[in-house]
Amino acid sequence: MPSPGPGRLAAAVEARLPFAERLFDAVRAETADTVGVTRPAWSAEDASAARIVAEAASDLGLEVGYDIAGNLRCTLPGADRGAPEVLTGSHLDSVPTGGHYDGLAGVIAGLVALAAFRDAGATPACDLTVAGLRGEESVWYGIAYVGSRIAVGSLPLEDLDRLRREDTGRTLAEHMAEVGVDVEALRAAPAAPVSPENTRAFLELHIEQGPVLVGEGIPVGIPTTIRGNVRFPYARCTGRYGHSGATPREWRHDAALAVVELVRTLDEFWIEREADGVPDTVFTVGKLFTDPAHHAMTKVPGRCDFTLNFGGTTKGFLDDGRNRTRVLAERIGRERRVEFDLGECVGSDPTPLDPRLRGRLRKSCGSLGLPVREFATVGHDASIFARAGIPAAMVLVRNAHGSHNPDEAMDLADFGEGTKVLGQAMAGLAV
Numbered sequence: 056m057p058s059p060g061p062g063r064l065a066a067a068v069e070a071r072l073p074f075a076e077r078l079f080d081a082v083r084a085e086t087a088d089t090v091g092v093t094r095p096a097w098s099a100e101d102a103s104a105a106r107i108v109a110e111a112a113s114d115l116g117l118e119v120g121y122d123i124a125g126n127l128r129c130t131l132p133g134a135d136r137g138a139p140e141v142l143t144g145s146h147l148d149s150v151p152t153g154g155h156y157d158g159l160a161g162v163i164a165g166l167v168a169l170a171a172f173r174d175a176g177a178t179p180a181c182d183l184t185v186a187g188l189r190g191e192e193s194v195w196y197g198i199a200y201v202g203s204r205i206a207v208g209s210l211p212l213e214d215l216d217r218l219r220r221e222d223t224g225r226t227l228a229e230h231m232a233e234v235g236v237d238v239e240a241l242r243a244a245p246a247a248p249v250s251p252e253n254t255r256a257f258l259e260l261h262i263e264q265g266p267v268l269v270g271e272g273i274p275v276g277i278p279t280t281i282r283g284n285v286r287f288p289y290a291r292c293t294g295r296y297g298h299s300g301a302t303p304r305e306w307r308h309d310a311a312l313a314v315v316e317l318v319r320t321l322d323e324f325w326i327e328r329e330a331d332g333v334p335d336t337v338f339t340v341g342k343l344f345t346d347p348a349h350h351a352m353t354k355v356p357g358r359c360d361f362t363l364n365f366g367g368t369t370k371g372f373l374d375d376g377r378n379r380t381r382v383l384a385e386r387i388g389r390e391r392r393v394e395f396d397l398g399e400c401v402g403s404d405p406t407p408l409d410p411r412l413r414g415r416l417r418k419s420c421g422s423l424g425l426p427v428r429e430f431a432t433v434g435h436d437a438s439i440f441a442r443a444g445i446p447a448a449m450v451l452v453r454n455a456h457g458s459h460n461p462d463e464a465m466d467l468a469d470f471g472e473g474t475k476v477l478g479q480a481m482a483g484l485a486v
């Protein structure tokens with residue numbers, strides 16, 4: 056029997072929820088810090104999480120191994136071992152003092168789905184594999200998705216020696232070798248392990264990291280697109296320090312008020328675009344500060360540093376945000392007698408998720424009696440697989456209190472619903 060059928064699969068997932076809870080608890084116990092969990096990629100803690108998940112997968116009778124980057128792979132063999140596989144999973148690493156479910160939920164959901172297939176007595180037509188990916192967070196090396204980029208071959212190999220921990224100066228290659236990755240084999244590897252030829256789809260379950268599902272009382276969401284972004288990480292405005300009481304307006308070169316005018320006008324631009332119906336846009340000024348070595352209540356600020364971060368699902372909005380910023384900085388700088396240096400502008404294009412896979416996920420929600428809620432999401436490993444030409448989609452699970460903090464709160468029941476949606480979509484693909 057290639058597919059267990061929706062009812063049997065759902066019941067089998069339900070029966071495996073205590074297994075999932077034990078696994079969450081075991082990883083948490085091993086990688087806990089004072090209040091949350093800390094698992095930097097290719098650290099001893101990240102390796103412990105991989106070991107615990109690998110042992111659980113072995114106990115389930117799955118084939119367990121690691122790819123050339125040290126990404127964990129747990130496979131339920133299909134009837135045709137040569138057929139392209141269905142891949143699921145998420146990341147094992149975490150931010151410092153992160154939450155219990157970011158990333159790990161997707162790895163454990165994959166294991167539960169595979170266990171449910173086995174428990175229901177089904178043999179999928181192709182291999183079903185769960186990946187425990189490394190290095191999704193950008194904690195030590197300043198770039199994200201390192202494990203999935205290596206898996207699809209989109210990380211330049213020189214980055215293994217170029218990327219260094221900011222605090223210790225040790226390279227990515229050194230850390231990988233320390234937890235058992237054969238870096239020389241990786242350098243010599245002729246092909247990436249994951250390609251459109253050997254992988255028919257990548258499905259990632261992840262906790263929602265924003266407030267939508269909790270706010271609307273819906274357990275599971277389906278992302279439409281992974282937002283792209285345009286970012287100015289090192290922008291600054293330089294004016295001239297002056298005495299706050301003794302300097303009339305026309306003599307001022309106030310860097311702080313110039314930045315405030317810039318960000319207020321960009322906020323209006325964002326509001327206008329939303330009113331025009333441009334969907335799923337965000338705009339954030341995460342840093343805005345005067346220099347504590349020089350600033351004072353009684354000084355006109357001579358310098359103000361800030362960051363700008365536009366996110367959106369259309370390239371048009373992102374291009375407009377970038378251009379508008381440059382034009383405004385020019386005008387406001389002239390009018391206020393200050394100089395803007397916007398610094399490097401970085402970003403990524405939006406990544407639409409696969410419409411057919413999203414259709415399968417909507418159908419799964421429907422057959423489980425769950426409402427269908429679709430909206431854009433933030434960067435995840437799924438975007439790396441999508442950009443490599445592998446059809447990719449995601450399932451988001453309701454989670455209170457945001458993410459990347461120890462207060463992440465996902466109900467096991469919601470996790471179960473999300474895993475059923477995931478499992479059913481995988482079942483539909485593996486026939």
Ligand SMILES: [Zn+2]
Pocket residue numbers: 146157158191261
């Ligand atoms: Zn994550």
